Amino acid sequence: MSAAEAGGVFRRAQGRTLDAFPAEQEREWKGPFYFIQGADPQFGLMKAWSTGDCDNGGDEWEQEIRLTEQAIQAINKLNPKPRFFVLCGDLIHAMPGIKAVFSGHYHRNAGGTYQNMDVVVSSAIGCQLGNDTHGVRVVVVTADKIVHRYYSLDELSERGIEGDLMDLMKEK
Template sequence: MSAAEADGIFHRARGRTLDAFSSEKEREWKGPFYFIQGADPQFGLMKAWSVGDCDKGGDEWEQEIRLTEQAVHAINKLNPRPRFLVLCGDLIHAMPGIKAVFSGHYHRNAGGTYQNLDMVVSSAIGCQLGKDTHGLRVVVVTAENIVHRYYSLDELSERGLDPDLMELMKKK
């Protein structure tokens, strides 16, 4: 697979389907296959663990990056190639200078703050379990701040971003 093809595959998911696995091609059993399951690259944990302070010390990712690259190289050498890769578990442990964590799965807007770290839960594009509308969260990151706002799909389609968010994105 060329670099262009590899880059393009990430833009092929539509309607909860990845066209790399079309129903027409996958309709009938074509024999055994295998896939790779990886877990917990957890960038930042190795240093935190080595210094004995898992609440701090996660400011270096060098070891985890090296191991993740090693995993990718090992997978790319396999013949036959795996059908797909599933990566699950903790992706990061700590991030230098992290101010907010954004997540979903609650199907409603929620959040809180703990020790200067904001936890922001965005409601769903799909099924709503609360009173929030179907929507998306826009996050603007500047050198000084992180500003986020949830927009309904209709709001975002009809009027776009609010002027104050657009102002924040102007280069200074």
């Protein structure tokens, strides 16, 4: 059983709705509330910054992990509790052995390679600004490689993930 199932701690969106904020309860103003906005945990930047080499040296995350845990502990102690927590900005600065960066926001498929790192932009589930279909990208990570493929929503619904990708996920 996952933590979400056990304690209902994590909320998931379904049917374009987040059940943490039911429409019947949220239609009318019920008074002031607050939320917490955090930004830029940027794992790896503190070492890179301290060594003066921001293009490298992001292979240690201990300080950022400690600070993020401190933030979570402080927020969990608050009374009354915040309505929700939003984390924005740069989540990581560097990751040891990073081979690919996956992003969106361009609303079409794109990408390239920069200094032996693949940059992969996935098209949108929603509004398309190019000729790509509405879809998602399936990314399979093994010890040796990263393989990714864009699927239209229709393809994924009708056929699922292709056999060669499924084979990569089998334990060896």
